[in-house]
Amino acid sequence: MKLREWQEKLSEKVIQALRQNFLVALQAPTGSGKTIFALHVGFKVKERLIFVVRTHNQFFPVYRELKTYYSDKDLAFIIGKSSACLYTSEDVDPQDIYCNICSAYKGLTYKLTIKDPPSIFLNKLKEEGKSANFCPYYSLLDSVNYAHVIIMTYPYLFFPWLRDLLNIDFSKYIIVIDEAHNIDNISSIDEKRLSKRSLDQAISQARSNEARRILEKLKNTTSKLIHPDEKNILVSDISELRLSDDEIRILEDEYSDIRQEMIKSGKISKNYIGNILRFLYSIQDERIKVFSYSDSLVAKYIISSDFINILNDENLTFMLMSGTMPPLDYLKNIIGINRREIIYIDVEKAVKSKVSGSYECFISLDVTSAYALRSEEMAKKYASYLLKIFYNSSLHVMAVFPSYEFMNKVSRHLSNINYIKETPDTSIEEVMISIKDTKSLIMGIARGKLSEGVELVSNGRSLISDVIVAGIPFPPVDDYLKIRADAISKMLKKDISDELIRIQALISVKQSIGRAIRSPNDKATVWLLDKRFNSLWWKRELNCLNARKIKL
Structure with a gap:
């Protein structure tokens, strides 16, 4: 394996830092070869590596580099229970799957050898499991016990x-x-939500009149507290959301019965009563605050320290x-x-020196996404x-x-072009097709x-020639951000x-630009x-x- 120039120059420095159990934070542009660099320095220090990624889509680059350069190393990957279960639909929460009474509640008795990309391998494994x-x-x-990666x-x-x-x-x-x-924002993965829609679904699932009555009461309370705004608005009084112990037990019994029936039938769909219960459990935690966001109630941690603390374990070796x-x-200070x-x-x-592709910048002087100026004329x-x-672009x-709201406002004025608009349900596969x-x-x-x-590439090159940053994507200065900033400021005394x-x-903004720079040879135009x-x-x-500065 031939290393790039930057990888050769920095390898020994990173290897020595890892051997001394330093936490290494590596800032390197997209397309510069971070994954292969991590494999190279990692295997120089220890026999085993763990790659922690944000989404399942990001499994593939690790698989690709491992199979290309370290084909003798065994790979394992861990995927959510709802994605791997033989009987679930995609929107099922892992906690809703009652494994103990499932006839397939056992692993393989032989070693898994992963030769295909993770998504393909998983599909084959599920077919074999059935x-x-x-x-x-x-x-x-079970496969993690013998994997090198x-x-x-x-x-x-x-x-x-x-x-x-x-x-x-x-x-x-x-x-x-x-x-x-x-x-x-790691704690956001553990947010719990409550909406009128989820309550309606839970009411339709409930079997007993008592459970339906409790859920109807909760729906009425929720309706009073939610707002349609796409920003977090603090719900200061959540006392009406708290149920009695007897009411919780009634919902738990309903939830348990539905879980068992689903696994016995071999068809597991979303258990909305479980969704409601998890929200109710979460608001008992004093570290949690409840906000209204886009017609839902959201239970959120303000500080992520309980999740981040593992990074402060001096016995563990991390590379970020x-x-x-x-x-x-x-x-x-902040993380x-x-x-x-x-x-x-x-x-x-x-x-x-530069270690990846390049881009040319243009800045417009006659538009802004500042909230107070988002008129139809601006759109x-x-x-x-x-x-x-x-x-005028050569590729996509x-x-x-900054937000769905502004994107939708602008898109109403587009015509005669092929465009794809992201929704909460958009998949990368849909976009590629x-x-x-x-x-x-x-x-x-x-x-x-x-x-x-996300990588939209063909033959190692980006399929995107131009990136438009349509306004500065400041996070909304809402109640959540204010409370979080205040809590951290108090800890730091500034x-x-x-x-x-x-x-x-x-x-x-940098992440957006990175979608067009996926290799050292990529060149892009960035429109700010x-x-x-x-x-x-x-x-x-x-x-x-x-x-270069531009105007229409």
């Missing part, structure tokens, strides 16, 4: 109750956390990787990584920019918006599925509100469509000091 009556989920769990998603590392399920001695592994900028790694002070030894490496600064201007850029165009034969405008939202951690907002927006980008701070942070 015919031989074994559980793919527990078979995959394990791939898992964030919850299996950061959530203590899932981490304990694995029965892994993590001290024997180099633990590589990919897309590590996402750990800032991202093309948009937050600054070292942000990792320490809460406070172990004694941290080494932060910005690859391009360390080797004093039409944005649509005009999108059309003009699209017609990705446009990233849609863009296969026709040049397309791909519209997503900041911090969404399409703007982060105001971090501005830093929290700016760094999150910067990471989102907001006059607020025309500041020294933004131009410096985005490496756009020589950006």
Whole structure:
């Protein structure tokens, strides 16, 4: 295996840091070869590695590099119970699957050898599980015991109750956390939601009049507390949401009966009463606050320290990787990584040269996504920019918006072009099929599925020639952000509100740009469509000091 120049220059430094049990934070652009670098330095230090990724889509790059360069190493991957179960639909919560009475509640008695990409292998394993009556989920769990490389998603590392399920001695592994900028919001994965729709579904599932009465009462209370706004509004009094012990027991009995019936029937669908119960359990935790968000109630942790604390275990060896790694002070102060030894490496600064593809910047001076100025006239201007850029692009165009609301407002003024608009249910597979034969405008939202951690490539090259950042994606300054900023500021004894907002927006913009830079040979055009980008701070942070300024 021939290493790239930057990998050769920095290998020994990282290897020595890992051997001394430093936490290594590696900032390297997309397409620079972070995954193969992690495999290379990891195997120099320990015999086993764990890759922790945000989504199942990110399993494939690890599989690809391992099979290409370390084909003698055994691979295992851990996937959610609802994805691996023989009898579930995709929207089932793992807790709703009653494994103990399932006839397939056992793993394989022989070693799994993963030769296909994880998604293909899983489909084959499920087919084999149906015919031989074994559980793919527990078979995959068993396979971690003999694998040199394990791939898992964030919850299996950061959530203590899932981490304990694995029965892994993590001290024997180099633990590589990919897309590590996402750990800032790790607790959001464990959010619990309550909506009128989920309550209606739970009422239709309930068998007893008592359970239906309780759920109707809860629905009436919820209706009074929710708002349609796409921002977190604190619900200060949640006393009416709390049920009596007897009412909880009635719902638990209903939930248990439905779980058992589903597994016996061999067809497991979403158990909405379980969804309601998990929300009710969560609001008993004093660390949780309840917010209204887009016609739902959301129970959220304010501080992620209970999830992040594993990174502060001095007995474990971590390597954090991202093309948009937050600054070292942000990792320490805001995310809460406070172990004694941290080494932060910005690859391009360390080797004093670019290590991936390049891009040219344009900044528009006549549009802004500032909330108070999001008029129909402004939306039409944005649509005009999108059309003009699209017609002049060589490949697909990705446009990233601050919110669904603004994206929808602009898209109403688009016509006569093929465009794909992200929804909460959009899958990467759907996008790949849609863009296969026709040049397309791909519209997503900041911090969404399409703007982060997604590869749209062919033969190793990006399929995107132009990236449009349609407004600065500042996180909404809502009650959640204010409460979180206040809590962290009190701990640090200084105001971090501005830093929290700016760094999150910067990471989102860099992630968006990264969709077009997937290899060292990629070249892209980046359109920063907001006059607020025309500041020294933004131009410096985005490496756009020589950006050309444009108007319609």
